[in-house]
Amino acid sequence: xxxxxxxxxxxxxxxxxxxxxxxxxxxxxxxxxxxxxxxxxxxxxxxxxxxxxxxxxxxxxxxxxxxxxxxxxxxxxxxxxxxxxxxxxxxxxxxxxxxxxxxxxxxxxxxxxxxxxxxxxxxxxxxxxxxxxxxxxxxxxxxxxxxxxxxxxxxxxxxxxxxxxxxxxxxxxxxxxxxxxxxxxxxxxxxxxxxxxxxxxxxxxxxxxxxxxxxxxxxxxxxxxxxxxxxxxxxxxxxxxxxxxxxxxxxxxxxxxxxxxxxxxxxxxxxxxxxxxxxxxxxxxxxxxxxxxxxxxxxxxxxxxxxxxxxxxxxxxxxxxxxxxxxxxxxxxxxxxxxxxxxxxxxxxxxxxxxxxxxxxxxxxxxxxxxxxxxxxxxxxxxxxxxxxxxxxxxxxxxxxxxxxxxxxxxxxxxxxxxxxxxxxxxxxxxxxxxxxxxxxxxxxxxxxxxxxxxxxxxxxx
Numbered sequence: 280x281x282x283x284x285x286x287x288x289x290x291x292x293x294x295x296x297x298x299x300x301x302x303x304x305x306x307x308x309x310x311x312x313x314x315x316x317x318x319x320x321x322x323x324x325x326x327x328x329x330x331x332x333x334x335x336x337x338x339x340x341x342x343x344x345x346x347x348x349x350x351x352x353x354x355x356x357x358x359x360x361x362x363x364x365x366x367x368x369x370x371x372x373x374x375x376x377x378x379x380x381x382x383x384x385x386x387x388x389x390x391x392x393x394x395x396x397x398x399x400x401x402x403x404x405x406x407x408x409x410x411x412x413x414x415x416x417x418x419x420x421x422x423x424x425x426x427x428x429x430x431x432x433x434x435x436x437x438x439x440x441x442x443x444x445x446x447x448x449x450x451x452x453x454x455x456x457x458x459x460x461x462x463x464x465x466x467x468x469x470x471x472x473x474x475x476x477x478x479x480x481x482x483x484x485x486x487x488x489x490x491x492x493x494x495x496x497x498x499x500x501x502x503x504x505x506x507x508x509x510x511x512x513x514x515x516x517x518x519x520x521x522x523x524x525x526x527x528x529x530x531x532x533x534x535x536x537x538x539x540x541x542x543x544x545x546x547x548x549x550x551x552x553x554x555x556x557x558x559x560x561x562x563x564x565x566x567x568x569x570x571x572x573x574x575x576x577x578x579x580x581x582x583x584x585x586x587x588x589x590x591x592x593x594x595x596x597x598x599x600x601x602x603x604x605x606x607x608x609x610x611x612x613x614x615x616x617x618x619x620x621x622x623x624x625x626x627x628x629x630x631x632x633x634x635x636x637x638x639x640x641x642x643x644x645x646x647x648x649x650x651x652x653x654x655x656x657x658x659x660x661x662x663x664x665x666x667x668x669x670x671x672x673x674x675x676x677x678x679x680x681x682x683x684x685x686x687x688x689x690x691x692x693x694x695x696x697x698x699x700x701x702x703x704x705x706x707x708x709x710x711x712x713x714x715x716x717x718x719x720x721x722x723x724x725x726x727x728x729x730x731x732x733x734x735x736x737x738x739x740x741x
Contacts, residue, residue, distance in 0.1 A: 288354035315459025334454035373705035381723035399730040401429030403481035414443035421484035472498040507718030512671035528562035534701035540647040567627040584623035594646030670712035674700035
């Protein structure tokens, strides 16, 4: 039987080993899911929500242990890992609260002698393919509303974060979820392709790279199964002339460096009105230099390793290419002893003298690095912000709400922020355009993708 290892970025050691399921075991899991769906969909919404709320409470009760597991699996500083458990709870409870309204029937104007309505019917088996960078926050976006709507879920988590899938399963088991309603499978890429192409799977929720999104599309090419794709980002921030500069610096810097920059909606490029360019650059550099890069198990660490040495090397390569093209790096990596250039520990960096011919400004970096460019006007900022194959979020830093709205209307992005960034509000739709994907999760609209409309047209007398 095949197996895989999870290597911790903390020290490069083997954290755990898990067995792959066989083809027969995957088939059995899908059969259990299909059987579980027949019963689960008939439960009342109120009864489903009650059980799911019990699962959320059980999950939150293990916060400290879960936070420690996050740190060991992906290297996020322990000082911040518990925040993901809080976020999981907030998103889960919000989606459960929104479910009754989102799933309520639509009743058109009455016509004498007829009864008409549109119900939201569950799809069936929903395959959730979850990433490692926010192992619970990304998964809960699909898992909780899918279950609330009456679907059943098969979760495939990243090989880097298998404990996340197991923790969720533990909470659902504790809550008493019926057999087959939630399952996880530690399958490889080929097995994923076979599973999602299985006609028993009704919908796929994928969060990951653009390359991964194309692989999902290829696997589904011979079927009519739909997929929601949350893919990459190259998210920009624009600091206008009227911005609160100190506030903008602090919050943009956090958006660049939090989670070692490994966030789909983290800030990767910054455009600053030329009047404030030097001030903003100096502020971002100062913020970077006060970060403590080190062992993420240490509560004083504020910047942990990247998830893998290969990921850190990819970012190093992107930086070096920019420097070879004339860019300048402003943070002295030698100040960060943990960054030896040979491990997953990577010093933060701010790059200037860059332009859109460089990959540092055009391709996803997914590391603690951002390029900064000066602009003269809103028009120039909009042009540069839209000059990307990605379109997940964009942030505008200004004291003028009307200007932010006008700029936002021109931006090709799923979410427009004013005076904040790198944040998901569960009451708003999380969506992207261009190579950032399609579909939506969260908000009441997220339920639309996890259900189908089913019309009832009754003639009451014949």
